[in-house]
Amino acid sequence: MTLSFTPGPTAVPPAVREAMADPQPNPILEDEFTERYEILCDQLAAVYETSHDVVVPGGEGILGLEAAIASLVSPGDRVLCLSNGIYGDGFADFVDSYGGEAELVSAPSDEGFDLEGVESALETAADDDDPFALATMVHCETPTGTLNDLEPVLDSLEDHDVLSVVDAVSSLGGTPVPTDRIDVCLGASQKCFSAPPGLTTAAISDRAWDAMEERDPASLYTNLLPWKDVSDGFPYTHLNANVAGLETAVDLVLEEGLESVFERHEAAAERCRERGAELGLEVYPDPERQSPTVTAFHRPGEAAEIQQRVAEEEAVLLATGLGELEDDILRVGHMGYNAEVEKVDRAMDALEAVLS
Ligand SMILES: Cc1ncc(COP(=O)(O)O)c(C=O)c1O
Missing domain, CATH: 3.90.1150.10 (Aspartate Aminotransferase, domain 1)
Incomplete structure (x- = not known):
């Protein structure tokens, strides 16, 4: 092997594999599943070290990236996309495909974010009274093993009152992420949690929920809004075995x-x-x-x-x-x-x- x-x-530890092999509650018919899902979300908030809501849609990491854009970008919206790698560039592609206008501020893949470029784009947007709806960036660009410093960018975005979407897929659960400063912070089950692929995690601020409610996204699978309150059911059949696996994986992290x-x-x-x-x-x-x-x-x-x-x-x-x-x-x-x-x-x- x-x-x-x-x-x-x-690699997935035995305890996680065993949890997935157990009989699972029915995610549509049994309250037990919803109760367990809600506990998982609270425990994930502890891993994120955040007071924001955490939701766990079914679908692996890319779903979270696309869903954040689908839920927050309306046709014509301007989005500031910071990039020094493939996943950073990918956010701009999603923005374009949902009808937004991506302004890509790129840096070479062996350098950090272009902070001057970011500041200048934000200043120009303020001068022209043509603000960005949000900004996107990647914490760990996995393909180059690069961990980006988010704090200076988050400072600039806060100064200009711009929402932030961060891909923390390969950093969450392995290194601190400043989630309370981020409006939508994305993770996935198959990286530092060591559960199999299948679940996206998203920590969402109140103002990001408000922005989604204001625009009422049309999509179903890529819409985060139905995950805000699942007491009346999930938007589609949830992946009960994956949820059980992530439950155990998160327990292991919190126990340690x-x-x-x-x-x-x-x-x-x-x-x-x-x-x-x-x-x-x-x-x-x-x-x-x-x-x-x-x-x-x-x-x-x-x-x-x-x-x-x-x-x-x-x-x-x-x-x-x-x-x-x-x-x-x-x-x-x-x-x-x-x-x-x-x-x-x-x-x-x-x-x-x-x-x-
Ligand atoms: C930084 C980053 N974002 C997003 C993804 C996408 O996740 P998935 O593998 O679930 O498609 C990955 C996967 O390698 C990643 O490294």
Whole structure:
């Protein structure tokens, strides 16, 4: 059996697999399911460290990204999309496909956000009295292992009273996320929670709910609004086994304690970088932007072959980069269940065997 060290979907611990195999309450007919779902949302709020509402629609991570845009963007709305990677760019594509006007403020994938560009776009919008309806950004750009500093951007957005949507899919549950400052903060079951893909998580501020209510989104599957109050039922049949799995995964996080979970991710990342340095591997982002959940090594033109050999010869699954950097970046995921020094050693032993 291949050991998986990808940055999602992550390896799933036995307790989560067992919980999913249990008989589940009927999500349409039995109140027990709704009660359990609501407890899960409250426990997730503790992981998010937020007082905002948390909802858990069925559908993996991308659903949350699209749903945030579908729920908040009306045709003609201007949206400020910050990007230094593929998922940041993807938000702008969603905005365009829902009839909004995306203003993309891009930075190279090995740099942080373009803060001057953001400030200038916000100032121009204020001068022209043509405000942005919201701004989008990604906390951890998984394909490059880059953890973005959200705080300075959130400061600027607060100064200009612009709603924020943040993709925290590969950081939530692995490192602190300033959720109380974010209007829609998105996560997914299959990253640091180490549950299988299938659920999106979203922490939503009151003013984001108000904005959704004002525009009354037309879509069903990508509309977050019906999730605000599910006491009369879910908008579609909920994924009861996935909810049971995430319930157990979140219990594990809370039992361990967030501080210990974050420290475990830091220690795993540090070990990964150390072992990489011993092998002469360079980490793609600068030290101040390296994510504790995934390490991206820069191996231009070689990543795909190395990844394939590690899988075939050592039965360890790593990941390459994505898009233009597919063959230039080799990624080791150390998220959730895999965020342990011993496990990282196992992955790096396999990489060492192939590289030497
Ligand atoms: C930053 C980021 N956002 C969104 C997603 C999308 O999640 P999914 O894999 O569920 O489509 C991913 C998945 O890798 C991701 O890394």
